[in-house]
Amino acid sequence: MRRIIVWFRRDLRLADNPALLAALDEDAEILPAWIDTRDDEGDWPPGEASQWWLHHSLEALGNALGRRGSRLIVRGGPAMAAIRDLVAETGADAVFWNRLYEPHAVARDSEIKRWLNDQDLTVRSFSASLLVEPWRVATDADKPYRVFSPFWRKAKKQIAARPPTAAPDTLRGPSDWPASLSLADLKLLPTMDWADGFGSHWTPGEAGGHAALEQFIEAALGEYATAREVPAVAGSSKLSPHLHFGELSPDQVWSAVASHLPVAGNDAEHYLRELGWREFAHHVLYHFPETPSRPLNDRYADFPWRKDHGDMLGAWQQGRTGLPIVDAGMRQLWQTGWMHNRVRMIVASLLVKNIRAPWQAGAHWFWDTLVDADLASNTLGWQWAAGCGADAAPYFRIFNPVRQGEKFDAQGSYVRRWVPELAKMPDKWIHQPWAAPEKVLAQAGITLGRDYPRPVIDLARSRDEALTALKALST
Ligand SMILES: Cc1cc2nc3c(=O)[nH]c(=O)nc-3n(C[C@H](O)[C@H](O)[C@H](O)COP(=O)(O)OP(=O)(O)OC[C@H]3O[C@@H](n4cnc5c(N)ncnc54)[C@H](O)[C@@H]3O)c2cc1C
16 A cells, blocks of 8 residues: 655645645555654744744644544654655655745755655645745746736736635544654743733634634625724734644635625725735745845845844834834734734834834844744735835835824724723823823823833934935935
8 A cells, every 4th residue: 555645834734735635636545744844944943923823733733633533743853854764664655745935945845855756756746825836927027026016917817716625534544653753742832921822812723714714704804905904903814824834725715705705895805915915925035035134125235224223122022112003013912923914014114214123133023923924924024114125115105103003093992902001091192192291191190201111212313314324225
């Protein structure tokens, strides 16, 4: 009987999983495996919040396999050694996996593919985490895209309406299972207790992903286009970690949302376009693999970052900048592992443009604290905010956190939720307590510098300084 190793990576699902499906199509015993590749992942092994998610997602996958008469074989890395050992121990004659697009993964997988080919073993890889492979979309001059809209116009035409496949009822395994590490051996859970609260916000795993998708479609899709901009309401899908870990396939999400196009036209269309940004992020990372650390636009490598930004970076990380919408976002991130997209843009703009800390410092903090930390999307988001990446914000766009707060959190509900010390501030002053009259502050029980910080930066002056520096680069 043939034996196929199905190597699970960031496709932690049984439904709509092409590598698994292909293995099921063969008359073979299936060996589902997961390898701890943290040491293979260069500068970007999963951060602490991602590891929390991974632990629970692997647990869910192991249980789902167990219910089907199978199991998850967990091995330590590096991946090449683990695959060699597994092949030797099990006599497997094939290895199947779904593709990843990060530069380190592409290099590693190519090497493993070569080795398997050299051994005359079958190796097959599949597309499972993108709607369109990054190399299938190119400009008319056969170049990668750097701007979203034309990319999306072309990419969209290639999306085949493919009905997602269901999870198998059973999986045939060997009678002699190879050894496996336990999940606890991997020590994925943070040693500090800061992630303990995440469990009340998230259900990692395939079932949790489907529940979140259904809940979003039922409760929020119909108003997505407007509600997605309001951080105080649950207006977006929060599917980003489920998509990142492949608990849901983009095809599953696409087809579920697209089936509502007749009733939720504009909103559903808008949502599908956001999935397009995810595709674009992967396209850019695939074609410009140096961008996690270097600006896409070389000119910005010379940007004069402020040398003494250390304390302000610390205040930003802790949600103690004295700028309420920024602090609310950074505390939401710390407490839940996620931050609203609008607020991500605001906090990123403050860090790179007003504080003038390098965008890479912000990207690293997000990398460690986001449950949806994704090299492609995080790099795109930070380079966008810094103005140095693909489809970047024009250099003169510097978000004013006060105006942004007044516009998108007019009643201050988001700030009140995450910065409770400001709960009693009236709407008029909640986004700029430092400008409020003494009497108002006293009535709200706030002494600035004691109960809530004064702003770490002068918004107007730092804006002018950034504009001068940016203008010099852009000419
Ligand atoms: C500085 C910065 C850093 C970011 N870092 C990440 C990151 O590490 N991981 C990540 O998944 N997203 C990142 N984003 C993009 C975006 O903020 C999140 O995808 C979104 O907030 C996730 O929430 P949601 O699932 O409710 O989104 P929804 O509004 O429900 O969107 C649906 C899906 O579309 C995708 N999507 C939406 N917007 C974007 C976008 N701008 N870029 C790429 N994909 C998008 C996500 O997969 C998302 O789940 C970042 C944005 C910024 C400005």
